[in-house]
Amino acid sequence: MQDLSVATSWFHSFLLGYIPEWAAVTLECLLIGVGLLLLYAVLALFYILFERKVCAAFQCRLGPNRVGPWGLLQSVADMFKILIKELITLNHGDKFLFELAPFLVIIASMLAFAVLPWGNGLEVINFNVGIFFLLAVSSIGVLGILLAGWSSNNKYTLIGALRSGAQMVSYELSMGLSVVTMVVIAGTMNVHEICMAQEHLWFIFSGHIPAIIAFIIFMIAGTAETNRGPFDLPEAESELTAGYHTEYSGIHFGFYYLAEYLNLFIVSGVAALLFFGGWMPLHIPGFDAFNNIMDYIPSVVWFLAKAVALSFIIIWFKWTFPRLRIDQLLTLEWKYLLPINLFNLVLMVVVVLYRLTL
């Protein structure tokens, strides 16, 4: 298994040879920041195209295929367009909050990017409450949505925002609890260590029943958390025109558009981390030759492939199910998922205590 921390520490010592440490750290931070931003943009463009293509496939259509080879440049063209669209300012809205809201949303998802396990030794910050930090920052996003709905001074956006608030706050519980369930089996909140703990077998296999339950709940909660169908009430097109971002145009809207897809990536990235080993290649105890072959595939590829595969499932949900109603949505969370989750947590503790893991 290639450890990319070798490369990063070599780069660090290389810089130290020329400049003092503070300058080296600052330069590294800048590089990482730029790198993350680029990755962020590229991933978003990829995801937009990916969703459009997948959706087209589900609907027996072709999807974008005219712009660039096989339509690959479609989302790039969209980006150019959206960048130069007029930004409409509202007369009677709260201007400051209106401008602030999209940035909150985008910052929340960008911060969450920092702790994703990109590859072996590629964590941006490797600190001991990584997964907790991720949950914490990703919940800033709801603020952006609430503010957007409020500051637009529009009844539709307000309803959309309130729905969204209720939905995200509720489903964060489920998400948090299923993360806690997995933290129990990992015994750590450090992202790197969670990956390392799955060196022999991914948690979805080693944690068997409770892990599978936690995985299903995590996927449901994650779909709800990203406001995607069948839980896309906040922007339910057929009810609320475009929900909380009805009044946003140009790049402000673009931010919401990007954040939606990036959140999708983050949720599937976290699911990949907790249940499918993050960047950890597929290892099966006893099959050493197989394990060695798997190690040849770079860890970055492993992580991205897992995340995209899981996103595919979430996209699949969206294009299959009809939308829930707000009361049904909350019933699902509070009456079903939450009790099951609590029970599952106890089950996991029992499994771990009695060493029933595989």
Added chain:
Amino acid sequence: MEVTTKGMPYEAWKDNEYIEKLVQELRDNGTNVVVGSLDKLINWGRSNSIWPLTFATSCCGIEFVSLGAARYDMARFGWEVARASPRQADFMMVAGTIVHRMVPVFRRLYDQLAEPKYVIACGSCAISGGPFKKSYCVAMGIEDIVPVDVFVPGCPPRPEAMIYGIMQLSRKIKVEKFFGGVNRKKSQEEFLASHPIQETTHE
């Protein structure tokens, strides 16, 4: 200057004279038609990403739905991102009759669209009142209400005709210079100045 379209030879277009005339006019007015690669890049992006506003009043709207469906699949061109909010849409496909009561609503929708915005008058009702020419409350064409970029005749136009119409719009966008003033902005402003909305006070 030749306006090229992917997968469609220049001669296959029916009204090249029009687009050439447009380019010529823009040149005569002193506005340079798309020079430089940045302009080219931006116009490439703009002309390939035109999102419609979901707006349909009658029969033509159903053909517009068919346009999105598998057989005609406007997603191929990247037009399938139909936005329900006018703030996020690029063009408005006026699919259907605009009647007396709808006119203020329609105009407001147009005003709500974010620049650069375009209008396609789709179907004979939107062009001239069509079969309802004799009616007491149908607007005889939307040209008097908003500036129109492309007309698509038919009652209702076939989805193929709609595709052709939107492709024509795409061609028109391609020859516009974006930085230093969108060319058509002037005529649009003139139009809006001659069709103002008076502030009215209703008790």
Added chain:
Amino acid sequence: MANTQEKIAKLFPQVTVSQGNAGIELTLADQSRWHDLASALRHELGFDFLVTIAGMDWKEEGLGCVYYMVASDRHECLSVKVTATGDREKPYIQSVFDLWDIATIFEREVYDYFGIIFVNNPDMRRLFLNIDWKGYPLRKDYDADPATNPISIESERQTDFTESWVEKDGKIVKEIKRIFQPDDFVINIGPQHPATHGVLRFRTALDGEIIKKIDVYLGYIHRGVEKICEEDTYPQTLHFMDRLDYFSGQIYHHGLCMLYEEAAGIQVNKRIEVIRVLMDELSRIASHCLFIGTYCMDLGATTMLFYALRVREQILDIFEKTCGARMTFNYACIGGVMQDLHPDFVHDVHALLDVLPGNIKEYNTLFTGNVIARDRMEGVGVLTREDAISWAVSGPNGRASGWACDVRKNFPYAVYDEVDFDEIILHEGDAMARFKARILEMEQSARIIAQLIDNIPEGDYLVKVPKMLKIPAGHWFKMVEGCRGTFGIYLESDGGTIPYRLKLAPPCLPAAAVVDHITEGEKIADLITIGGSMDYIVPDIDR
């Protein structure tokens, strides 16, 4: 029938009774007895389904209305002609809003067109035209000069008040009433809204997510078809039928052609009838396909739209080969059909019938059985049988509430009495039942087509019709079963080549009007479920 005639003659000796093409016709000269007569008709004689109120302007003989009603249990049709009291400035008739719920809306429509005031009707606003509209367009002396009512881009005046005219001390006085309470949170749904299926507008008073009241605001696509028809020759009026409910174009054409043929005494042969019925049923399947698609899309299952449109495209192909158009066919014409069937027609229809059962099964697996779909649709927007009849909600919507209202069965026309099919009747009356009723109806339509397709009789596709068709003076009424319910047409002719008055009674107007009644107390998301399940077509409502 004779029984009814006797009873009426006994109860109201001053009423003139005669026999028309659709049933008994009563004439009431004095409108002050109208409410009593209507009450007797409604409660004692069981005429519970008010099909339409056709406002009339008889010039010197004054203004008035023709009411068409049907007794839902014995399929008997009856019409009442009532003349308004008062001069042309302020004519009035007693309102019957308390007998038939739908009369409230129908009377508003007549008021809008003719300026006839309905005394006691609680909501006497204009229905389709602006509040400040000058004149009543369907009156014969209406000034159609565009300068009178110029097109304006200024927002229309809005009001939260409505008028009502009541009789006090022998005088008709105006009262002002509130539509919404001052502290209501009113949200505007439409006219440009993805879920209203066109330009319909609901002004919705909300309490949180609960709907308190809906004010259905119409007229955003009111094109004045009835008035234009009075200026066109008979064949010219036909093509408007394609543009009302654009899915039932074939059926509406069929209905109007039958009416003209009956009035002009033209006999069509069996082949023409069979072709027309085939086209009707094909368009019914296509229409229900689109309903399934758009309805599922409203509920968030976008993918279903594309699956449903697949079948629709196949039907449109069949149409296109024969009629030459995808939507506005203009196929049936007076005395037959425009073109003979395309040679591929039989083969194509067979191909359709082969794939249809599989597709219907797929729809059921994908959507009807889905737990989310069932949660959202079952028990939502329940419309009882009594309400359905009183609100005149016919077609699949009415049948989903347990009301056997299929015109094809009750008043058979063309060859419907010779083919074997079931009338789909469900009893739940909720959104799910309305959805299922349409799916089941597709199967029945396929059954009708299967019986006819191999037995299309030989003959001409067009019989000889005079070039300039004249219809003798008189009046006729005809009902056909459109895709969305009973479509009634009332024709009054003065013997010329153009109709004196052509009243179209669309099925979608009641379907939209009833939304207020069945959404009360439901959630705002259910408005979409309910509105979608009523499947109204806005140009059909507004005409």
